[in-house]
Amino acid sequence: MLGRQNKGAVDAHLLTKQYIDHYFQSFHPYWCFIHKGSFDMENETPLLVQSMTVIGLWASGEHSAQTSAVELHHRLGLAIQDQKEKWDASEVDGVCSACHWPIATYQAILLHIIFSSLLKGRDGVDFRLKPSLDAADSGLLKALVQSCRRLGLFYYPNMLARYTEADLDSFAWASIEEVKRFNLALYKVCGKVTIAGEGDRSKVDDDALSLLSTSELQFPLPDNLPLWNAVGKSEWAANTKDERLVFLNDNCEAKWISNFAAILDFLDL
Secondary structure (H helix, E strand, O other): OOOHHHHHHHHHHHHHHHHHHHHHHHOOHHHHHHHHHHHHOOOOOOOHHHHHHHHHHHHHOOOOHHHHHHHHHHHHHHHHHHHHHHOOOOOOOOOOOOOOOHHEEEEHHHHHHHHHHHHHHHHHHOOOOOOOOOHHHHEEEEEHHHHHHOOOOEEEHHHHHHHOOOOHHHHHHHHHHHHHHHHHHHHHHHHHOOOOOOOOOOOOOOHHHHOOOOHEEEEEEOOOHHOOOOOHHHHHHHOOOOOOOOOOOOOHHHHHHHHHHHHHHHHHH
C-alpha cells in the first residue's frame, strides 16, 4: 500500500514537472517574469507552482489537460481570496518598502489574472479589443497593484536597498531583474484588460482608468535577456563575461522608464 502511495506521489511530481516544462517552453517567451535559472519546483511557493501548472496544462493543447487547467484555476482563485489577508498590503497600516515583498505569491496572482483574461478573451472582448475581467479578478488586480505600490516595488532605490555588498552579485542581479520584469508584466496586464465597473471611459477615476501609470515605473528596463534566460553554469558564464552585474550605489535614474512616460503613453494611444 505504501509503495503504491509513493509511486502515486512520484507520478504526480513527474506530471507537474512536465507541465512546468510546458510553461517555460510556451508561455515564458512572452511573459518572462519568473527566473528560470533559479526556479526550483521543490522549494517554490505551492501557489506559484500550481499557477504555473495551470498554464502548462493549457499550453499542452490536450482537451483533458485544458479541462483540468480550468478546474485548478477555479480552485486557486478561491485559495487566493482565502489567503488575501496574508498578501494584500493595500489597506494594511504601517506598510513600507522595508516590509517583506512576497514576490512569488504576487507572481502566482498575476499568472492567475493572466489566465483569467485568456479565458475571458475566448468569450468576447469590448470595443477596445480588451477582455473584461469579472468583479473578483478585477478586485484581485486592483489589490495587487495597490499592494505593490504601497510596498514600493516600482521604485528602483527600494529594489537596491534590499541587498548589501556582501550579497552575491548574481543573486542580487537576478532578484532585482525578477522584480523589474514582474512590474512590467503587471503594467502590461493593466493595459490589456478592462476591469469590472469601469463604465464610461471618460468618467472613470484615474485608478480605474489606468490602474498603473507609466510615470510610476521608476526603474530601468530589464537587462541582459540572454543572461536572464541562462540555465546552468556554462550558459551563465558565457553571458556574464566576468562583469559586475549590479551596482547598489547607482540608482540609474536617467534610465528610469518613468522619464519617458509621455512618449510611451502617446505610443499606446
